[in-house]
Amino acid sequence: MNVLGIESSCDETSVAIISDDKLTSNLISSQDFHSKYGGVVPELSSRAHLQIIIPLVKDALTKSNLELSDIDLICATAGPGLIGALLVGLTFAKGLAFSLNKTFLAVNHIEGHIFSGFLMEEKPEFPFLALVVSGGHTLLLLVNDFMDIKKLGSTVDDAAGEAFDKVSKMLGLGYPGGPKIQSHAQNGNADKINFPIADLKNSFNFSFSGLKTSVLRHIQKNYQGTNIPLSDVNDIAASFQMAVVKALIRNAEKALSEYDVNSICLAGGVAANKALRNAVITLGEKFNKKVIIPAMEYCGDNAAMIAYRGQKLFENDVTSTLNVSPFPGLSADIFS
Numbered sequence: 317m318n319v320l321g322i323e324s325s326c327d328e329t330s331v332a333i334i335s336d337d338k339l340t341s342n343l344i345s346s347q348d349f350h351s352k353y354g355g356v357v358p359e360l361s362s363r364a365h366l367q368i369i370i371p372l373v374k375d376a377l378t379k380s381n382l383e384l385s386d387i388d389l390i391c392a393t394a395g396p397g398l399i400g401a402l403l404v405g406l407t408f409a410k411g412l413a414f415s416l417n418k419t420f421l422a423v424n425h426i427e428g429h430i431f432s433g434f435l436m437e438e439k440p441e442f443p444f445l446a447l448v449v450s451g452g453h454t455l456l457l458l459v460n461d462f463m464d465i466k467k468l469g470s471t472v473d474d475a476a477g478e479a480f481d482k483v484s485k486m487l488g489l490g491y492p493g494g495p496k497i498q499s500h501a502q503n504g505n506a507d508k509i510n511f512p513i514a515d516l517k518n519s520f521n522f523s524f525s526g527l528k529t530s531v532l533r534h535i536q537k538n539y540q541g542t543n544i545p546l547s548d549v550n551d552i553a554a555s556f557q558m559a560v561v562k563a564l565i566r567n568a569e570k571a572l573s574e575y576d577v578n579s580i581c582l583a584g585g586v587a588a589n590k591a592l593r594n595a596v597i598t599l600g601e602k603f604n605k606k607v608i609i610p611a612m613e614y615c616g617d618n619a620a621m622i623a624y625r626g627q628k629l630f631e632n633d634v635t636s637t638l639n640v641s642p643f644p645g646l647s648a649d650i651f652s
């Protein structure tokens with residue numbers, strides 16, 4: 317069985333092919349030009365997806381040694397994401413499926429991230445605790461099997477990745493903020509500034525907007541519009557990063573005390589963060605749980621996770637019609 321996956325929810329166009337359960341291509345084209353605007357410009361993103369999607373599909377087929385006619389199942393991200401960006405990949409996939417008379421499946425991007433650990437050699441074991449941390453979402457989930465996902469908590473305001481991006485902007489480091497904050501944090505003292513971590517009692521929810529505001533106040537109070545010395549930038553980055561990691565780990569730890577799981581999976585763009593990866597590994601050691609963290613190419617947006625999730629839906633008798641529309645938000649009906 318040959319599965320084609322297409323991802324275009326934000327600023328990465330990606331095409332992947334899974335042949336007989338083996339990932340044979342996962343091409344990712346990143347729209348780096350957004351950095352000069354300080355964030356993703358939706359209209360430019362849609363146009364860039366449109367330009368690259370056909371060559372990328374051709375390249376993926378060549379890499380996997382396949383013809384378009386060899387594809388059995390076509391999967392594409394339907395949401396959440398930028399509506400114009402989603403429209404490009406989803407409409408293209410639907411058109412391809414219609415013209416080739418192949419099965420089409422719409423995939424939820426977040427579900428792609430949740431199961432991205434299965435792209436690794438060592439797989440998660442059900443039930444597992446999933447911490448999905450991206451630019452748009454921060455979710456703690458109990459995953460009982462491929463078709464049974466329970467949301468334990470989510471952010472009530474900013475996503476963790478969004479907080480990284482906004483703090484990076486405040487420090488004049490640019491977009492995307494995560495990797496920039498991480499590299500400055502490496503040379504900083506994480507104990508220098510005690511940024512607050514929101515504690516939403518009796519819930520597994522997160523909040524990052526207070527932390528973000530507190531970084532802003534710290535900058536306004538101490539530098540009043542003047543340049544921040546590099547060593548201070550490093551200390552702020554390190555202290556902020558530690559606060560985010562602590563907030564994420566605290567809720568994951570709370571969930572582990574309440575739910576008996578076999579594995580812990582970290583996923584999403586922020587899962588590329590070394591401090592977070594290390595903290596999740598330490599958490600796994602503490603609770604004696606298997607920890608699965610995807611390789612870097614499966615942390616950020618990629619089509620391998622969309623093809624994988626699509627195939628699992630297909631195996632579980634889920635079907636999509638060609639009438640499916642893109643959806644920008646999380647689509648609450650997906651998680652129980």
Ligand code: KG4
Pocket residue numbers: 326449450451452453476477478480481492493494495498584585586587588589590615616617
């Ligand atoms: O999953 P993703 O690629 O796209 C969304 O679905 O949102 O996540 C992108 C987010 C951005 O906010 C980016 O700043 C963050 O992931 N990110 C990181 C790191 N690499 C990317 N955050 C912290 N540390 C990193 N190394």
Ligand code: ZN
Pocket residue numbers: 425429450451584585616617
């Ligand atoms: Zn994502």
